[in-house]
Amino acid sequence: MKLIYTDDHREHAGAKEMRYDQMIPMSESPERMDLVIQGLADAGFQDIVKPDVFPDDHIHAIHDPGFVRFLEVAYSLWKKEFGPGGFATAYTFGMRGMxxxxxESVHSMLSCYTFDVCVPIVAGTWKAVRSAVDVALTGSAAITAGERAVFSLCRPPGHHASGDLAGGYCYLNNAAIAAQFYLNAGIDRIAILDVDYHHGNGTQRIFYERNDVLYLSLHARPEDEYPFLMGYAQETGACEGENYNVNLPMPLATGWHDYREALQHAISRLQAYRPDVLIVSLGVDTYKDDPVGGFALESEDYLRIGELISLAGLPTHFILEGGYAMAALGRNVGNVITGFEK
Ligand SMILES: [Zn+2]
Structure with missing residues (x-):
């Protein structure tokens, strides 16, 4: 399987994040990618391809142009006020009635276009974010040209970002931009299977009223876990998108037995829908020791996840999302791809 990758992601580094009552180094770090690439190599996957450069139109097909411009200019505006180094982050958020x-105030933009304190913007954030889009789209172009499966090693991840809001380590929604690429290329039926531990609130919001992309998400119950406000089973889509949104929330400490049942349910929904292309938002923060997750999957379970996804028998575009248990991250991602390719 081709792995699409560029070193440009490394520029997005060095910020801190708030974890409840502490400021800590970002869990979403460049080292994650090194471990993923090592894990894939250990599993025999090392066909690394550099991304092509795609025009901004693909981004604007999903994201508000004002929002995209904000991501591009936020750090330079911040630097004018605070000097170099550090990172731009919001102090207030645009809530009800606000x-x-x-x-042109960077503070107003941050308040308007971010929804949490987990999207710090450093000097190289835009370069990394923009390169992740090219990594996703290069994968889409390969699938469109007839490849059976590819893996876009996107960093930063994307599934929490909606059309005009960044949050949860996510700035632009790589999977949604890839999905729109397929539609624009004349491929009519797209499904996104999101197996990250967290609900992909951004992807859901982008496609919630649309019937051209089926979104299926397995994740921790929003009562217990980030993003806390979305991801309930009763969110099934609206308007033309009714029944095109499938949320499968699970309680904390969910292990393989119950996870497998939910995944099998999602696969049967997929098979009934019969998409032309399957995008997998691949997060492995469902692992038992993930510092950001609360499920109980073991490393071997990721082999089964890959196998079950392959049973759908579809052209499959893997796009990297979360996964923060450094000691097992590479092995877990490698196992998904090994299980899929078996
Ligand atoms: Zn996650």
Whole structure:
């Protein structure tokens, strides 16, 4: 399987994040990618391909142009006020009755276009974010050209980002941009299977009223876990998108037995829908020791996840999302691809 990758992600590094009552180094780090690449190599996958450069139109097909511009200029505006180094982050958020017209103040933009304190912007964030889109789209172009499966090693991840909001380590929604690429290329039926531990609130919001992308997500119950406000089973889509959104929330400490049942349910929904292309938002923060997760999957379970996904028998585009248990991250991602290719 081709792995699409560029070193440009390394520029997005060095910020801190708030974890409840502490400021800690970001769990979403460049080292994650090194471990993923090592884990894939250990599993025999090392066909690394550099991304092509795609025009911004693909981004604007999903994201608000003002929001995209904000991501591009936020750090330079921040630097004018605070000097070099550090990172831009919001202090308030546009909540009920507080929405505002974006202006040229970096603080207003941060308040308007981010929804949590987990999307710090450093000097190289835009370069990394932009390169992750090219990594996703290069995978889409390969699948469109007839490849059976590819893996876009995107960093930063994307599934928490919606059309005009960044959050949860996510700035632009790589999977959604890839999905729109397929539709624009004349491929009519797309499904996104999101197996990250967290609900992909951004992807859900982008496609919630649309019937051209089926979104299926397995994740921790929003009562217990980030993003806390979305991901309930009763969120099934709206307007033309009714029944095109499938949430399968699970309680904390969920292990393989119950996870497998949910995944099999999702696969049967997929098979009934019969998409032309399957995008897998691949997060492995469902692992038992993940510092950001609360499920109980073992490393061997990721082989089974890959196998079950392969049973759908579809052209499959893996896109990397979360996974933060450094000691097992590479092995777990490698196991998904090994199980899929078996
Ligand atoms: Zn996650």
């Amino acid at each position: 929405d505002q017209v974006p202006n």
